[in-house]
Amino acid sequence: MPRSDGSGPVTERELGVALLGLGNVGAGVVKLIAENAEAIAGRVGARLAVRAIAVRAAAKKRLVEVDPALLTSDLNATIDRDDVDIVVELIGGTTEAKKAILRAIDRGKHVVTANKAVLAEHGREIFAAAAAKGVDVYYEAAVCGGVPVIRVLREGLASDRIEELHGIVNGTSNYILSTMTAAGTPFAEVLREAQALGYAEADPALDVGGGDAAHKLAILAMLCFGTHVDVSKVFTEGIDKLDPVDFANAARFGYVVKPLVIGKDHGPERGIELRVHPALVPARWLLADVTGAKNALYVTSYALGPSMYYGAGAGMLPTAMAVVSDMIEIARNDWAAGAGARLRQRHPPLADKPLLPMSEIRTKYYLRFAVADRPGVLGQLTTVLGAHGVSIAQVVQDTAPTARGATAVAGAPVAEVFVVTHEAREGDVQAALAEIAKLAFAVAPARLIRIAG
Amino acid sequence: MPRSDGSGPVTERELGVALLGLGNVGAGVVKLIAENAEAIAGRVGARLAVRAIAVRAAAKKRLVEVDPALLTSDLNATIDRDDVDIVVELIGGTTEAKKAILRAIDRGKHVVTANKAVLAEHGREIFAAAAAKGVDVYYEAAVCGGVPVIRVLREGLASDRIEELHGIVNGTSNYILSTMTAAGTPFAEVLREAQALGYAEADPALDVGGGDAAHKLAILAMLCFGTHVDVSKVFTEGIDKLDPVDFANAARFGYVVKPLVIGKDHGPERGIELRVHPALVPARWLLADVTGAKNALYVTSYALGPSMYYGAGAGMLPTAMAVVSDMIEIARNDWAAGAGARLRQRHPPLADKPLLPMSEIRTKYYLRFAVADRPGVLGQLTTVLGAHGVSIAQVVQDTAPTARGATAVAGAPVAEVFVVTHEAREGDVQAALAEIAKLAFAVAPARLIRIAG
Numbered sequence: 001m002p003r004s005d006g007s008g009p010v011t012e013r014e015l016g017v018a019l020l021g022l023g024n025v026g027a028g029v030v031k032l033i034a035e036n037a038e039a040i041a042g043r044v045g046a047r048l049a050v051r052a053i054a055v056r057a058a059a060k061k062r063l064v065e066v067d068p069a070l071l072t073s074d075l076n077a078t079i080d081r082d083d084v085d086i087v088v089e090l091i092g093g094t095t096e097a098k099k100a101i102l103r104a105i106d107r108g109k110h111v112v113t114a115n116k117a118v119l120a121e122h123g124r125e126i127f128a129a130a131a132a133k134g135v136d137v138y139y140e141a142a143v144c145g146g147v148p149v150i151r152v153l154r155e156g157l158a159s160d161r162i163e164e165l166h167g168i169v170n171g172t173s174n175y176i177l178s179t180m181t182a183a184g185t186p187f188a189e190v191l192r193e194a195q196a197l198g199y200a201e202a203d204p205a206l207d208v209g210g211g212d213a214a215h216k217l218a219i220l221a222m223l224c225f226g227t228h229v230d231v232s233k234v235f236t237e238g239i240d241k242l243d244p245v246d247f248a249n250a251a252r253f254g255y256v257v258k259p260l261v262i263g264k265d266h267g268p269e270r271g272i273e274l275r276v277h278p279a280l281v282p283a284r285w286l287l288a289d290v291t292g293a294k295n296a297l298y299v300t301s302y303a304l305g306p307s308m309y310y311g312a313g314a315g316m317l318p319t320a321m322a323v324v325s326d327m328i329e330i331a332r333n334d335w336a337a338g339a340g341a342r343l344r345q346r347h348p349p350l351a352d353k354p355l356l357p358m359s360e361i362r363t364k365y366y367l368r369f370a371v372a373d374r375p376g377v378l379g380q381l382t383t384v385l386g387a388h389g390v391s392i393a394q395v396v397q398d399t400a401p402t403a404r405g406a407t408a409v410a411g412a413p414v415a416e417v418f419v420v421t422h423e424a425r426e427g428d429v430q431a432a433l434a435e436i437a438k439l440a441f442a443v444a445p446a447r448l449i450r451i452a453g
Numbered sequence: 454m455p456r457s458d459g460s461g462p463v464t465e466r467e468l469g470v471a472l473l474g475l476g477n478v479g480a481g482v483v484k485l486i487a488e489n490a491e492a493i494a495g496r497v498g499a500r501l502a503v504r505a506i507a508v509r510a511a512a513k514k515r516l517v518e519v520d521p522a523l524l525t526s527d528l529n530a531t532i533d534r535d536d537v538d539i540v541v542e543l544i545g546g547t548t549e550a551k552k553a554i555l556r557a558i559d560r561g562k563h564v565v566t567a568n569k570a571v572l573a574e575h576g577r578e579i580f581a582a583a584a585a586k587g588v589d590v591y592y593e594a595a596v597c598g599g600v601p602v603i604r605v606l607r608e609g610l611a612s613d614r615i616e617e618l619h620g621i622v623n624g625t626s627n628y629i630l631s632t633m634t635a636a637g638t639p640f641a642e643v644l645r646e647a648q649a650l651g652y653a654e655a656d657p658a659l660d661v662g663g664g665d666a667a668h669k670l671a672i673l674a675m676l677c678f679g680t681h682v683d684v685s686k687v688f689t690e691g692i693d694k695l696d697p698v699d700f701a702n703a704a705r706f707g708y709v710v711k712p713l714v715i716g717k718d719h720g721p722e723r724g725i726e727l728r729v730h731p732a733l734v735p736a737r738w739l740l741a742d743v744t745g746a747k748n749a750l751y752v753t754s755y756a757l758g759p760s761m762y763y764g765a766g767a768g769m770l771p772t773a774m775a776v777v778s779d780m781i782e783i784a785r786n787d788w789a790a791g792a793g794a795r796l797r798q799r800h801p802p803l804a805d806k807p808l809l810p811m812s813e814i815r816t817k818y819y820l821r822f823a824v825a826d827r828p829g830v831l832g833q834l835t836t837v838l839g840a841h842g843v844s845i846a847q848v849v850q851d852t853a854p855t856a857r858g859a860t861a862v863a864g865a866p867v868a869e870v871f872v873v874t875h876e877a878r879e880g881d882v883q884a885a886l887a888e889i890a891k892l893a894f895a896v897a898p899a900r901l902i903r904i905a906g
Binding site: 028032036039040042043140146147148151152155156157158159160161286289290301302303304305306307308309310311312315317318320321322324325327328329348 | 760771
């Protein structure tokens, strides 16, 4: 076998697996384990044997054929089984999933999960419990689906120091913004199309609102910066306020609009910068070329410099592949443990590093103003910005189309002014915009999109 | 510590390290170990302690400060030391390096190497020796430098099946072709510039000739397809015959010229397809955007689909980072072994899968002909191609500039004909070109560049 880590001849050693949930990912896991049983056995010298699958509604139509004898509605009994070594949590959500994960840990089972929400909100407690009990909790599938970014960050870059992360970690958002970029269509229309094609959920709020991405960023921050994260305090802005004119002007200025998560380590005193929002990404960045529903994580680390990891962030088989790869890793570690060693993935206690307040972040900004097209207005605008320490790199003024809802002020036509600033402090920019909003020439609230890089 | 796999409190456990060679990468390793000593100790519950550094010329000016007491010219004594657990081979080349690696294995030491040549040529023997002795041989730094592709392929995609690989694995070649693309300058001039800037060696043959890339492809094939590879049989074509006109026409047809390695699994009977050559890559592929000296591996696997891993493929710190990350992994495994388990990276015996003969590969082709500009010539050209089963997707004809050395035939001006074919069999294309070369209107040998994807 190409990448076997097993002990040689295949023994009859089996690792018992319990699946909690049999939705999309669960079906993929069953399928992959069945298809690759021999290869996996050769790889780790053990067979992965599915003992039971806990489901809510036993008679529901399933995506994959399973032996009905495996199905049960008794979640706790499934977790508690003596012949189960690995519990795969695919329930989703935070309440029931957290209970199930903690129960599994308490019963001495290893856990594999794809659940970003439960890790973002309860990661500290879950990892502490696992460390105390000496079991593994693996979560490769929770961030960037099948792309093994967790392994890369934890083991591939084990001797490096992560300085910055820029990620496209929500495929729905990336699909929508890529389509808006290519077609110039408004958000609502692209969302409807995405839903029809299965790229967006019927209730898309967690995806387009940025909540899903914030969960993933919190997990990345725990891993890369060694800190607990209160995900409710992570600045999160969705993609639903973007207008096609912003895409056109982004291109004009040499940028592409992408749904980003950004993480930076500013050291022990200033702390960690974490934010989720659409951003203008320089067109020459490789990240700008990540389109459709694909995910990518662009990492800046001390020794390696910039590196990027790209692929399908969701989907039945990609996500299932990450889950089964984690199971193989556990099987490999467990075999060593069976021989007396305690080779466990350690979950060291997370620090409580300060979160850099949003007002303190420094970045470049794209600003769109709707103003009365009168002499002196542009000067006033730039004066107010300048008074707040915000200096301008590029300016473009266009006549505003009435379609964008800007109405004339005192008979003067409306102009749109597009500004790209130099690096500025968020608090200063927001203060400048607040002041501008009160001025007579301001026709509509300014739009702001942060610029990455 | 964010990604600690250690046993908790830092003990006084030390792993002794011997470095063989103190060039660029060796200096980077010393630097990283020193800088990150605490972090590493926390991560694995053990300190990496450099016991000795074997060098050729003791008085040579070094890139990093080392305790002179560590330096020795006695390679074998260094390997044999009782207090050495890990031997890092940074000698390079194949003869001395192979002996040193086998000696280390024989003495029960784990090995970390960045040496693609020795693994490509002697990998089977080295891995078999390591398996028999129960020691680890790690080689993350051998392919794509600091980008952890070996870990990704072996562990991240452990539950997947690799179907195809497309890689840019030689930074010198990528730098040269990226510059030729951007500037339209001829190869020889760009090579000189690359040498002046340190992107190419004084003797660039291994890089621009494709030999270095072939070594890396052989290693990838061993890992992904589980087969021994006779690297001398891998079709390898360098980048030195490319002309600026090919870059311009590639762009015209929607392609970018890249220095590729390609690997495909055609199943047990047809075998493995492996080749190294410049290729036209569709401009919409993410791989086409990998520029400068960066490397990238574009993997197509059954469950994940396409994924890509990108970053610095060479350089002191990136390469050293991969070496030290391997050392951390060994320390982690070794700790388990110390407790009685034998958790070793297994090196399963490699199969002897057939190598698909180059004549049997099927791909699309870019062809450039210099022909007498006479009526009927284009028709004859396409007829001969068609007679060999090669059908044409696109054709462009231009008047040939005399600068490219095409001389008139019987007073008729010379034309250049550029063809993009549909998928065709290499043997058929070569036969067609051989026939065309004998025809009266052929002014110069045809140029052929294979098209990827």
